[in-house]
Amino acid sequence: MNTPGNVVVVGASVAGLTAAVTLRTLGYDGRLTLIGDEPHTPYNRPPLSKQILAGTWEPDRIKLRTDEELSDLDARLLFGRSATGLDTAARRVVLEDGDSVSYDALVIATGVTPNSLPGAHHLAGVHLLRTLDDALALRADLRHKPGVKVAVVGAGFLGSEAAAAARRMQLDVTMIDPRPVPMRRQFGDRIAGLVGRLHTKNGVSMRCGTGVRRFFESGGRVTGLELTDGTLLDADVVVVAIGAAPAVGWLAGSGLELGNGVECDPTCRAAPGVYAAGDVASWHNDHFGCRMRLEHRLNATEQAQAVARNVLGEGQPFAPVPYFWTDQYDAHIQAYGIFPADAELAVLHGELEGGHFVVAYGHRGRVVGVLGWNSPCELRKLRQLVVDRAPWTSILPTPPTVWPGRHLSASLR
């Protein structure tokens, strides 16, 4: 096996850093360069829309590595520098200042860029939420004066968490989404309906089934918006959380397949010597027999570990059971697997109305996902159903809601 002597990683967040750290852990002692365009040392994103936004944590708590641990990596760290081009034939990454860095193996870990809303982002008070700087700017605006009116555009997990954080600050919050219920794309109508009720119960004004037509401003600052159903809303702060697109602009002309992200084979390899990991990577997951690209925190770690092993010649397919969580108000929602829109649902533990439950998602005769609502231990034990791709009928004969959860859990452990 030909191990490379010079590895370059582009994107210095969780996937990029984990790839670099894993290479060293596995004994790689060649040259290593980590390039990232953010000025900060690498940090963890999930707390941005939770503790950082709510003001319960300060940025120091979310560093992925201490400065000392970073220097122990024995890598060339190019932070605050962005990659603008890739020449796969010459095996070179081009930087914005015209410098270039050559590689034997390249790991692409540039994540995603949030989508923006036309005609809005030149206004003060309008925010995206992806980076630490975004979160701090939004937090400052939310605290700016008492009684701030907040409009959250997009009711996916990011918008939902931002709405929850703003409600925690006792602010007046409206959430707008063209779909009929929040988080529908993630979890399907039934569970999404529960998320909608959760927001309403916590005092968010939900405007589902409508979009934004235009923004109002005064002196360059947003003052309100008009919805597509004609409603006028006052707003001092607008959070735009309408999804994100893979950060692949710098790869144009490189010859890599850039469909929905950097398209890789099952081993996360995109071209000879080129791999991708984390939110930017699209690959064929053999466990589910389909191509996927995930924007989940755990996947960034696991995929980067797999890529590091494959860079060193292991050549193993990456076929995980994905995991995802979100915190909103008192609801801690966690999920393993995939959640196709046309999946069937069965309650395996607790009750949908009871605030604690686990449901299974069935697709083409197999269990493909399990989702837990305030039931972390039960969920972890039921994960095995997804690992085993258990036949859907095998979990159905007894009316599932009366299953003795504990007993079942014990036997699965």
Place this chain on the structure above:
Amino acid sequence: MQVTLHQDKCVASGQCVLAAQDVFDQRDLDGVAVLLDDRPPAELHDDVRQAATVCPALAIALADA
């Protein structure tokens, strides 16, 4: 190896239990991780390192001891 668990950071993901179930468990009530053994035996060190690496909340710290 000395293991420290920061429960105030834990997001109850259970990844540590999946990686090293002799060293970590989760509280029934809220799923927050509990440490069963803060000085695990050598044969578990790889599993514990994996637990610390996959923990999405960076709640597990390891030190030589």
